[in-house]
Amino acid sequence: MADLLEPDIGTAIYRSNDPIENLKIRVKLKKVTSSTILPETIFGKTAADDMELMDLRLKRETFPSVHAEQDSEEYIFCWQEKIFSEREWRMYSDKVNCQTVLEQKYHEEITKTRSRSTSRLFSYVDHDDFTKEGEGCKTMTSSVSDHPTFLAERMSNVRRRWRGVNARSHQEGDTVIPKVNIVSERPSEEGMRSARLLTTPVHTMHIMADLLPRDRDERTTAYEYVLCTIKVDAHGVLSIRPDFTREGQRPYVLDSDMPGKESVEYSVEDVSQQSSEREREREARVYGDLYTRHADFLRACVGAEFEMPPPEVLRIVCCGELVSARDYEYDNLYLHCFLELPPTWHCAPDQQLTWVTQTCSTRSEGRSNVAYFSFPFEFELFYKRDLLGDGDAEGDALRWPQLYIEVLSLDSWHRYRTEGYGYITLPSTAGCHVETVNTWRPLGGSIQAELRRFFIGGSPELEDLSYIATPTTFEGSTLSKFGFRTETTGSVTLRLNIVQQSRAFLDTAATRRKFASLVDRLEGGAIQQSIASVMEAFQRARKRMVAARQSVYGAQLDESTT
Numbered sequence: 001m002a003d004l005l006e007p008d009i010g011t012a013i014y015r016s017n018d019p020i021e022n023l024k025i026r027v028k029l030k031k032v033t034s035s036t037i038l039p040e041t042i043f044g045k046t047a048a049d050d051m052e053l054m055d056l057r058l059k060r061e062t063f064p065s066v067h068a069e070q071d072s073e074e075y076i077f078c079w080q081e082k083i084f085s086e087r088e089w090r091m092y093s094d095k096v097n098c099q100t101v102l103e104q105k106y107h108e109e110i111t112k113t114r115s116r117s118t119s120r121l122f123s124y125v126d127h128d129d130f131t132k133e134g135e136g137c138k139t140m141t142s143s144v145s146d147h148p149t150f151l152a153e154r155m156s157n158v159r160r161r162w163r164g165v166n167a168r169s170h171q172e173g174d175t176v177i178p179k180v181n182i183v184s185e186r187p188s189e190e191g192m193r194s195a196r197l198l199t200t201p202v203h204t205m206h207i208m209a210d211l212l213p214r215d216r217d218e219r220t221t222a223y224e225y226v227l228c229t230i231k232v233d234a235h236g237v238l239s240i241r242p243d244f245t246r247e248g249q250r251p252y253v254l255d256s257d258m259p260g261k262e263s264v265e266y267s268v269e270d271v272s273q274q275s276s277e278r279e280r281e282r283e284a285r286v287y288g289d290l291y292t293r294h295a296d297f298l299r300a301c302v303g304a305e306f307e308m309p310p311p312e313v314l315r316i317v318c319c320g321e322l323v324s325a326r327d328y329e330y331d332n333l334y335l336h337c338f339l340e341l342p343p344t345w346h347c348a349p350d351q352q353l354t355w356v357t358q359t360c361s362t363r364s365e366g367r368s369n370v371a372y373f374s375f376p377f378e379f380e381l382f383y384k385r386d387l388l389g390d391g392d393a394e395g396d397a398l399r400w401p402q403l404y405i406e407v408l409s410l411d412s413w414h415r416y417r418t419e420g421y422g423y424i425t426l427p428s429t430a431g432c433h434v435e436t437v438n439t440w441r442p443l444g445g446s447i448q449a450e451l452r453r454f455f456i457g458g459s460p461e462l463e464d465l466s467y468i469a470t471p472t473t474f475e476g477s478t479l480s481k482f483g484f485r486t487e488t489t490g491s492v493t494l495r496l497n498i499v500q501q502s503r504a505f506l507d508t509a510a511t512r513r514k515f516a517s518l519v520d521r522l523e524g525g526a527i528q529q530s531i532a533s534v535m536e537a538f539q540r541a542r543k544r545m546v547a548a549r550q551s552v553y554g555a556q557l558d559e560s561t562t
Helices: 087-091 103-114 150-155 188-193 275-303 392-394 448-456 517-562
Strands: 014-015 022-029 041-044 051-055 072-078 119-125 200-208 226-232 237-241 250-255 263-270 312-326 333-340 354-356 361-366 369-382 402-410 414-423 431-442 486-501
Touching: 022 200, 072 119, 072 392, 087 103, 087 486, 200 263, 226 250, 226 263, 312 333, 333 369, 402 431, 414 486
Parallel strands: none
Antiparallel strands: 014 237, 022 072, 022 263, 041 051, 119 200, 200 226, 226 237, 250 263, 312 369, 312 486, 333 354, 333 402, 361 369, 402 414, 414 431, 431 486
16 A cells, blocks of 8 residues: 555546546445554463464464455446435435425435435435535635625525527527627527526536434534535546545545544546447547638638748838836836838838837836836838939948837826937847936037926927937938937837748758848849849840851751752
């Protein structure tokens, strides 16, 4: 017994497409005595009148009268099979105690049966008024001061029943709610009243044991204990607590906490009839055909080919997040961001390239005040080298899009203030990037500007936000911002998840190169395509010239022979 596995008293979940009526559970119940826990011993006398200790387990054949017969019981329960306890047998045997339709039905079954098939084992089915201890109202915490409310106590008594579609639902004019749509467009008055309660479609069955000592005649529910609870929902999910007893596993032990208590050990086994080999093969073929048709349906909807960008085009998909902003002067911050594309980049006409976050209050973390936005954004861009453009396009070959960020604040008096400007160039490598953008704000020319910012709001702002980096109107070779007075403010943290896609990645050598090599490869593809078209035209012209020369030479040869 020391090598056996410990029993698992948790809830096990199973899923099956077979009818639940085929479920059969065998329960073995055995009373625990001293012989099952400690070795049974007897005292025998030797020739020298000395006392020696002998093990009854090894001497059962020698001393058969000493070994006491143990109480054991075994029964195979079918799904929703009602087995009466001694208390129910006595109560339902008397017709005076049977008032409801269900009680009268139980009285008729007892009258026909006239004898019980079990002694201690019985069951409660889904129609019985029984609620397992612990399924009622539960507290949310382990505190002694946590008590359920009046509504929670009343709702704990509501049984979860199966709600199927009855015959009235198929009448003309009624709406049958399918499983995939739980919203009723035209709910009835009865449906609106019943929909307020918890109506999870679950069937429940309890396998019980009566541990009342044999020498007592009183019949009460205090000695009734739950051995196993089985629940099945409408989707074929079966939950059982405790789990089935596996091979090499210790049996479950149940101790009674009533006076004159008895301890029993029991096992729960699944003895349902297994399908034959032919039935399993047939079921496998049916499921195979079903999965094949479903795969064909998905292939028809999605398509078999993987979506690829056009040749010599680099596609970039970015899923980003504006995480937080910290170390700013005022509270209630929000961000305004937009993406600037160089001439060699483009996007879809309906692509959003500007975003405004929600207003967020700051919280203290050490010496910093941090505002967490967690604002998501995404965009899709395309890069294509324009070989036929002007000479300025050469400088734009390696220019990446830039994300401009403007930090603003709004107080309770609706006063707006500019807290900082910053920008970041999109990373040239694919993957996840966490970037921090340090920001600054322009200063006024006098102290009056700062006073205006403090009392009535407003501050110097940039007319063109592209001045944060390189203005779009700048055409010179050197940009000077000398004399522009600024003040360092806080920082913005953002997370970028970038995916790059191109036909050039099909070459394994291209994946080991940097982006500059990739751009060269994209440009080289276009150049090679142009060269290939020129060479093809040259070969066609050469063939025509050779054919014309041969025809002329043949004509001259004919004239000379004649």
